[in-house]
Amino acid sequence: MASLPVVNQPPHRCGALLDHLSRRVRTRAESVLTPMNLRPRHLLTLTVLRDHGSSTQQALAATLGIDSTNLVGLLNDLEADNLIERRRSPEDRRRHVVELTDVGAKKLAKAEFAMAAVEDEVLCALSVEQREQLYSLLQQATATTEAEACVAADDSVRTRVQACVADDDRPLQR
Amino acid sequence: MASLPVVNQPPHRCGALLDHLSRRVRTRAESVLTPMNLRPRHLLTLTVLRDHGSSTQQALAATLGIDSTNLVGLLNDLEADNLIERRRSPEDRRRHVVELTDVGAKKLAKAEFAMAAVEDEVLCALSVEQREQLYSLLQQATATTEAEACVAADDSVRTRVQACVADDDRPLQR
DNA sequence: TAGATCGTTTGTGTAGGGCAAACCATTTAT
């Protein structure tokens, strides 16, 4: 390995902005979703389920980036409302294959419709084309699995992280 | 008013994706930032401070979308590390004007450098140009203040939200 | 002089979510 990976990148990074925007969306989303008995997590899960297709709970937990024990409760909520179904996998009967029901798909559509209102508010600085562009970028980015992501960037990451640590840092007490 | 606002929007909305991606970034960001004694919130705050310029605590709380009482502690952390300064406003001495110090700016730059590693991992599905595009979209979107956002979309929001609520919804017990 | 405002402190409550242990059903290895 070695010989300088990507250095000429522009100084500004997306991370914080992503955080910022997502926070704005989430707060508003809550107030819009609660009346339809959903929460951001539920919406997220349904979306992933639709976009990535049915999957095992483990896999789902991985793509969602949440602990599998916590996923259980989340799925319970959704299943109680018939939005998803857990079906035992025929190949390995230990596995639950989680899948979106028709009701779930409809509810998701409705939720997204409601979300359009939120986005009008939060993304008002963007034109319709720009929003579409944003959507497809996000779509493309999230299409990668967690695992894939790790493999892709693994060691270029490690080298650079180290470069940033050794320095002036006194602890932030709180 | 009335006569149907924006209806022909594509069915897919960004909200969930934004949530998804931001979660991925945040988790990884934590591990990268902790060794430099920062947390996502701190980074976010520093970023906003740089991009939006110095501001009052109230204003800052508003753009960050967090309660002003919670902001206090956050700023304490940052000030303890000399990353920001609270300066009394000359016009109104009750006000604190929060501003990024040189140390803060440097730390921010360093943090962003470290974040590049994270983004390589999370955004590996995007080309460099696409990432840049994403950045500028996010930048543009977050440039709007909370207040502005509300004004812009206010009643188009209200009308459509109502349209989505009245329906089948049984409670999601949890 | 009285009230309102900005920041601060303290205290309370809640939700999100990681982590670990123990359990059942099932699959795989020996």
Place this chain on the structure above:
DNA sequence: ATAAATGGTTTGCCCTACACAAACGATCTA
């Protein structure tokens, strides 16, 4: 066939992020 490993579930614990409220000092405005 028996032992070990695995997928999902349950329970319980703990920590962090936040929102919200109340009370205070300093300051500004009426």
